[in-house]
Amino acid sequence: GQQLNQSPQSMFIQEGEDVSMNCTSSSIFNTWLWYKQDPGEGPVLLIALYKAGELTSNGRLTAQFGITRKDSFLNISASIPSDVGIYFCAGPTGNQFYFGTGTSLTVIP
Amino acid sequence: NAGVTQTPKFRVLKTGQSMTLLCAQDMNHEYMYWYRQDPGMGLRLIHYSVGEGTTAKGEVPDGYNVSRLKKQNFLLGLESAAPSQTSVYFCATFTGSSYEQYFGPGTRLTVT
Numbered sequence: 104g105q106q107l108n109q110s111p112q113s114m115f116i117q118e119g120e121d122v123s124m125n126c127t128s129s130s131i132f133n134t135w136l137w138y139k140q141d142p143g144e145g146p147v148l149l150i151a152l153y154k155a156g157e158l159t160s161n162g163r164l165t166a167q168f169g170i171t172r173k174d175s176f177l178n179i180s181a182s183i184p185s186d187v188g189i190y191f192c193a194g195p196t197g198n199q200f201y202f203g204t205g206t207s208l209t210v211i212p
Numbered sequence: 213n214a215g216v217t218q219t220p221k222f223r224v225l226k227t228g229q230s231m232t233l234l235c236a237q238d239m240n241h242e243y244m245y246w247y248r249q250d251p252g253m254g255l256r257l258i259h260y261s262v263g264e265g266t267t268a269k270g271e272v273p274d275g276y277n278v279s280r281l282k283k284q285n286f287l288l289g290l291e292s293a294a295p296s297q298t299s300v301y302f303c304a305t306f307t308g309s310s311y312e313q314y315f316g317p318g319t320r321l322t323v324t
Contacts (some may be wrong), residue, residue, distance in 0.1 A: 112252070134311055136320050145216075145315025146255070191254060195311055197263055198243065201268060202254040 104185050105130050107134040107192055113211045126192030129182035136193040136200075146191055148150040151196070167188050175194040214238055216316035218303050225293040233288040233319050235303030242284035243306035243314070245270075248299040255302060261286055262308075275286045283298060293323045 109126045116122060126135070130181055138146035148169050150161050152168035152175060156182055167176045187210050192203040219234045235244060242263050246272075247255040257270030261280040275297060277289045290297060303316040 109252070109254075136311055143318075145304070145317055146313075147315070148312045151311050158226055198260065198268070200245070200313065201271075202247075202256070204252060204254045 104209075105194065105196065107201055109192060109203040109206050111206060112204070113161060113207040115211065116182055118182060118184060118210050118212050120182055122182055122186070122208060123176065124178075125174060125176045126203045127174045128194060129173070131172040132194035132195075132196070133172065133211060134195055134204070135166070136195070137164075137177050138149070138193060138202075140205075141178065142188065142191045146201050148160040149190075175208050179208075182208075184212055186210050193195040216303055216305055216314050217303075218316040218319050220319060221317070222320050224324065226324055227292075227294060229293050230289070230291050231293065233287075233303075233321075235286045235288070235316055237286075237314075238306045239282055239305060239307075239314065240283070241305035242283070244280065244281055244309050245304040245306065246276070246286065246288045247302045247304065248272065248297075249302060249318075250299050258282075258288065259300075288308070293321075295303075295323045297321065298323045 107128045122176045140146040150166040157168040165178045169192045189205045216237045245260040246258040256272045259278040264283040267278045279287045301319045304313040306313045
């Protein structure tokens with residue numbers, strides 16, 4: 104199957120700091136998705152990217168679709184305590200979705 | 213409008229026992245998925261269905277079976293549970309058009 108690697112694996116930051124994380128794949132994807140999972144719940148879609156080079160924002164979140172189509176980046180500006188959770192990238196191939204290994208974010212008030 | 217629900221929320225099984233996890237959706241979505249989530253490994257697809265009466269294998273199907281007799285329900289079965297199947301199981305639905313999947317709250321399964 105497809106392998107999507109995310110880095111960093113975990114982050115501990117102070118409230119108000121900006122956050123950057125990325126996702127790389129061994130294969131090309133035509134769509135990149137970013138999900139957030141709150142503790143004890145299922146993932147929720149944050150941002151979908153459909154074109155190489157595309158930059159899309161959702162509030163304080165900005166995601167980019169890498170030019171090579173093998174990577175994607177997610178930035179969170181001015182972090183707040185409710186940003187805590189695990190962030191996953193995902194790429195669909197046909198009817199299947201492949202998920203990254205996740206980046207765990209802890210925000211210290 | 214409940215969205216995607218999963219039953220049960222928690223379960224402890226002994227090795228060799230069987231059980232069925234139920235996923236129910238009220239969004240009329242064609243596609244349904246079963247994933248398992250293990251620490252450091254993200255979500256891995258077990259089986260999925262593109263419509264009532266259909267099923268297909270995902271990335272890690274061994275030891276699991278599924279059925280989709282009704283559009284709104286997707287069942288995941290473990291015939292003979294093994295400790296390696298200790299995990300959190302998530303069901304998800306998908307419209308087939310936009311790429312948004314809707315996830316259930318998860319079932320935490322422990323096999324001893």
